[in-house]
Amino acid sequence: MKRLIYLSKARPSLRDDALYDMLAAARDHNRDASITGLLIHQEQLCLQVIEGDEAAVRDCYARIRRDWRHENCQVIFHDDVPGRMFTGWPLAYRAGRDLERGQVRQLADIVECATRLAAKPTDSDRWAMDVYLRALIDSFSALTVQ
Ligand SMILES: Cc1cc2nc3c(=O)[nH]c(=O)nc-3n(C[C@H](O)[C@H](O)[C@H](O)COP(=O)(O)O)c2cc1C
Incomplete structure (x- = not known):
């Protein structure tokens, strides 16, 4: 089982309507x-x-990173994991406005760390990224996401 996590910059065209259409199609595919x-x-x-079998995750990410609705995709985690965190959720979705304050802070830490890793990867930033991602993902474990 692989888990891949990436960050990207959404283009303005990825607004609510387009996003909900994209989510519906993505959930079918996933x-x-x-x-x-x-x-x-x-x-x-x-x-x-993105979690799943290695080939499925690779194919899915290859399609996603070519999508013109976002840019600057940066993989910040890609590794074997013992199991899924999002069992039963082909693609859970959380809008920024619905994040809890702690999650907003974790996201900011992740973005800062990703910027440092892109410029000059160090073991301490790799370790910090794992800690930040674990905290963010764990905060969704109750899964009240839509
Ligand atoms: C931010 C973002 C996340 C996406 N996530 C998924 C996804 O999880 N699964 C998926 O099939 N497509 C996802 N897509 C859509 C794909 O990029 C792609 O448009 C879609 O899979 C259709 O690909 P195709 O036209 O090559 O068949 C996402 C797109 C964006 C912009």
Whole structure:
């Protein structure tokens, strides 16, 4: 089981209507491919968690990163994991306005750390990123997401 997490910058065209259409199509595809995960869309920022078999995750991300509705995709986690965090959710969605204050802070930490990693990867930032991502993902474990 693989988990891939990336950050990207949404283009302005990714507004609510377009987003909900995209989510519906993405959920159909993810269900067929046994992919589960989460998409957070906060202003211009997207953070997506994709979990599933290695090939399914690779194919899904390859399609997503070519999508013109966002840019600057940066993988911030890609590794084997013992199990899914988003069982039953082909693509859970959380809008930025619905994030809890702690989650907004975790997201800001992740973005800052990603910027440092892109400029100059260090072990301490890699470790920090794992800690931030774990905290963010754990905060969704109750899964009241839509
Ligand atoms: C932020 C973002 C997240 C996306 N997530 C998924 C996803 O999880 N699964 C999926 O099938 N498509 C997702 N898409 C849509 C894909 O990029 C792509 O448009 C869609 O899979 C259709 O691809 P195709 O035209 O090559 O068949 C996402 C697009 C964006 C902009």
